[in-house]
Amino acid sequence: MKNIYKKILVSFSVVALVTSCEKELDLSNPTALSIEELLQTNNGFQLLSNGVLDAYQKVPANEFLLIELRSDNVRANSENGNFPAINAYNVDPNNGDVATYYSNNMATIKHANTIIDNRFLAPEDQQYTVGEAYFMRALCHFNLVRAYQNVPYIDKVLDITKDEALDYPQLPEGDVYEKIINDFKTSIAYLDGGVQNRxxxxxxxxxxxxxxxxxxxxxxxxxxxxxxLASVIENNTSYNYDLIFTERNNAEQFEFNADPLNPTTDVLTDAEYYANLVIDYGHVLGNTISDGYTDGVLDGSWSNSSALEINDEVIFSIAYDLVSSDNYVTSDSALDDQVQTDSESHSFAMTLQGPSNGVNIATLDFLEVMNPELQPVRFYASLNALDYSATLIDNTKDTFNVKFRQMVRLEIMTGLF
Known part of the structure; x- marks a missing residue:
């Protein structure tokens, strides 16, 4: 009899446990608004659009690994871990960085599609958010087609419980590009007349x-x-894009170089003019150099300059540090189970002290063409040796690309240089 009671008690315990677990898994945030409720608020579309940009913050770190690390410009320093495998094209769909890059772009697309699917409800003063959604949907698919070639083009919010979401067809590369261009053009119409904000x-x-x-x-x-592009040039007073470039007659003279015909006149040398252009090129990358010029070469050290991160050559840059601008406030956005996309952590990974001893080391192929003789301007602002003080390549040390190492915010598109 006692055994029967024990079995009954165990049975009730199991049922209670299963029931309690089911309730716990089904819990929802009581303060969260549904999409329907959010769209009825005064700034619902603005909040959704900020969510799209926040979701995109997770994309850039993986983009460097899958795009730049697989080029002939950079390599990983460690024989262990994930980075050398990516560098050697030895990856599969289960690779964490490959999967994360794909899923983070798709997550951003899903948020953008939420706005696009409800675009007819957007009030007049929030129509720009629809343009932002089309822009971000196009940008994410642009990322994906360049990394994976044939990809599905997700043009609506999919119900993941239905077969349509499981079997959404991949499209030929050309068809994907056609849809990307159409989305960018649609965004142009919605964004027309809006404030130019990088x-x-x-x-x-x-x-x-x-x-x-x-x-x-x-x-x-x-x-x-x-x-x-001609339309951008012709109407550049509206867009404020420009190349960072110093004309020779406006260049700074670092040392006195006497004119052979008039010893009292200071002549600008080619080396001095190149130094001006080196400084300009560093500014494009958001970096500034400390004072120092000896024997025709800049000998200062590079450091990040927040004043230069959004410069005239930047077309669009996702923000990480707290930035308040036109109803847009965002901050670093990192998840414990994914690659941290805090921009400072990403820049740290570019150095010797970073994960796997750095992932942004110049390859030998790159160093063959990137040297002071062949590249007197780009060399000094692009490369730095291991101790971060040398200006010439030391073959006994790894040479890091400076471009990514000192960026505090990742500029997604700097299309004018």
């Missing part, structure tokens, strides 16, 4: 990226790209 999608950025998509597709369309 921290948010803008009409100018959409035009430039549509042109880049024309040039990146399997059969480049140079004519259409030229027409789009």
């Amino acid at each position: 921290y948010r999608p803008s009409k100018g950025a959409a035009i430039c990226l549509a042109a880049k998509a024309y040039l990146s597709q399997p059969n480049p369309n140079y004519g259409e790209a030229e027409l789009l």
Whole structure:
């Protein structure tokens, strides 16, 4: 009899446990608004659009690993871990960085589609958010088609419980580019008349990226790209894009060089002019150099300058540090179970002290063409030796690319240099 009671008690305990677990798994945030409720608020579309940009913050770190690390420019320093495998094209779909890059772009697309699917409900003063959504959907698919070639084009919010979401078809590369260009062009119409803001999608950025998509597709369309970019040049007072470049007659003279014909006149040497251009190139990358010029070479050290991170050559930059701008406040966004996308951590990974002793080391192929003789301007602002003080390559030390090492915010698109 006692055994029967024991079995009954155990049975009730199991049922209670299963029931309690089911309730716990089904719990929802009682303070969270549904999409329907959010869209009825005064700034619902603005909040959704900020969510799209926040989701995109997770993309850049993996993008460097999958795009730049697989080029002939950089390599990983360690024989252990994930980075050398990516560098050697020895990856599979289960690779964490490959999967994360794909899923983070898809998550951003899902958020963008939420706005697009409800675009007819957007009030007049929030129509720009629809343009931002089309822009971000196009940008994420642009990332994916360049990394994976044939990909599905997700143009609506999918129900993951239905077969449609499981079997959404991959499209040929050319078809994906056609849809990307159409989305960028749609965003241009919605963003027309909006404020030019490099921290948010803008009409100018959409035009430039549509042109880049024309040039990146399997059969480049140079004519259409030229027409789009010509419109940016002709109306540049609205977009405020410009090349950071010093004319020779405006260049700084670092040392006195006597004119052979007039010893009292200071002549600007080619080396001094190149030094001016080196400083300009560093500014494009958001870096400034400390004072120092000896025997025709800048000998100062580079450091990040927040004043230069958003410069005239930047078309669109996702923000990480707290930035308040046109109803947009965002901050570093990292998840414990994914690659941390805090931009300072990403920059730290570019150094010797970073994970696996750095992932941004110049390859020998790159060093053959990037030297003071062949690249008197780009060399000094692009490379730095292991101790971060040398200005010339020391073959006994690893040489890091400076471009990514000192960036505090990741500039997604700097399309003018």
